[in-house]
Amino acid sequence: MKLRTRLTAWYAGVFLIAGIALIGLNYWLLAEWMPLEGMAVSRALPTEAAATYPGIAAVEAGVLPADTLVVSGADFAADTMNTVLWQSVIALLVAAVIAVWLGWVVAGRVLAPLHSITSTAHRLEAEQLDRRIELDGPPDELKELADTFDGMLDRLASSFDSQKRFVANASHELRTPLAVQRTLIEVALGAPDASDDIRRLGAHLLDTNERSEKLIDGLLLLARSDRGLATRELVWLDEVIDDEIETCAALAAEKKVTFGVRSRRYLVDGDPVLLAHLVGNLLRNAVLYNEPGGSVTVELDRELIVSNTGPTVPAQAVPGLFEPFRRLRDRTGTAGSGLGLSIVQSVARAHHGSVKARPNGGGGLVVHVNLPETGVRQPS
Known part of the structure; x- marks a missing residue:
């Protein structure tokens, strides 16, 4: 009651x-x-x-x-x-x-x-803590409750902003020494008197350096999407999908994975760079965590659905895949940083959308991304 x-x-x-x-x-x-x-x-x-x-x-x-x-x-x-x-x-x-x-x-x-x-x-959301009650009226119990709630929101907003600034600043500070390390390694590998052991060590260090740079880039992108969208523009999501599939073509050929695409014109009001990262992360994850000769299916109608074949994913492990640096045990050997689905979820929330996932029946994962579609339609 x-x-x-x-x-x-x-x-x-x-x-x-x-x-x-x-x-x-x-x-x-x-x-x-x-x-x-x-x-x-x-x-x-x-x-x-x-x-x-x-x-x-x-x-x-x-x-x-x-x-x-x-x-x-x-x-x-x-x-x-x-x-x-x-x-x-x-x-x-x-x-x-x-x-x-x-x-x-x-x-x-x-x-x-x-x-x-x-x-x-x-x-209220973690990305939108700017709303306040600002209750007018006499100083009674309800007024005190509303003022207390507003004060709590002020402290939460300050804490979230400090955390996001720290992640962004730390990521920026880490990019410079990594760039210097990569340059030094490449110079050492280019020396005429470099031995085979040094070249093998240098190649391993370059690979580690590349992984670190991808991780930092992912953290920067995550911090940017968590801050919300500063500007918006109309973006055709189906064109973004076509571009990202073309970008992933070389990786798919290396993994012997094929794409199946079925989409329609779909207009979204948002950030084109973040939307490209959302689609790109979904496609790269679907290729990286696949099996040789597998497939990736992309459907865009009422929502974006990306499904892939691959190892069986336990249903209880699916929610944890959206947390940063969380991967399945058999995925730790891949080149991923563990931020892919976290970035997808953060970008979707910044566009007032949502993401959910479920295990694919024959193995692999099915990811549903719901992004608000504008009422604009391209004339036929």
Whole structure:
């Protein structure tokens, strides 16, 4: 039961209890006041009763009209009490209905700031912490709660920004020494007197250096996408897919993997560089974590679906693949850095989209990317 319903029920319950108590009090007071108990209309009133109630006069029964109904005082009192009781109950029920409606309206107005807090919390994401409640009103408990919530968001936003700046700055600082190391290794390998052992060691160091540079580039891209989109433009996603498939053609030929593509025109409002990285990471992962003679299927209709063949992926391991540096045990021998799906997820969120994955039936992985499509269509 929602809080508004509970508050309305409490309001109505308190009103009914107070109304019943009031009816009981009125009934008791009326019973104490009733003066006709034990008397008849045709009989003369006692002297003290006539003095107490001067508006009541006694008449002889013989002078009453023929159609006069003579009742006893007890019957008259009982009938009066019953009439008052039932009319009071009906009035209480009508007032209770009105009280329930008023309670519902008042509860809604009282809880309106809580709805504002809840809706703001639902709209918040790690990439969009700029929303605030900024509740206006008297300094009551709800105002204090809203201000506390805004203060917490300020601290969270500051913490996230500091973390992203640290990753970006650290990645930039690491690129320079890696570039220097690569240059020194290439110079050493180009020396005429370099031995075979030195050349083998140099080739291994160059490979390690390349892996480190890819890792740093991935961290920079991840930090950039986590900060959200500074600018947007219209991008044809199907053209991005065609370009990235062409880029991955050499790697696919080396791995003996074939592509199958089925797409339509699909327009997205976003960053073309980040979208290219999203598609490129999906395709390279699908090729790298495939088997010789395998295939990669790309479908673009309501969403982008990339599936590949390959080793069986346990269902319980799929959520962990979206975490940075998380890979399956049998994937550690590949050239990947473990950031591919993390970058895909981050870029999709920056475009207000979503990513989910599931194991492929015959082995491999199926990744679904849902990106908001614009209402613009290319004329046929």
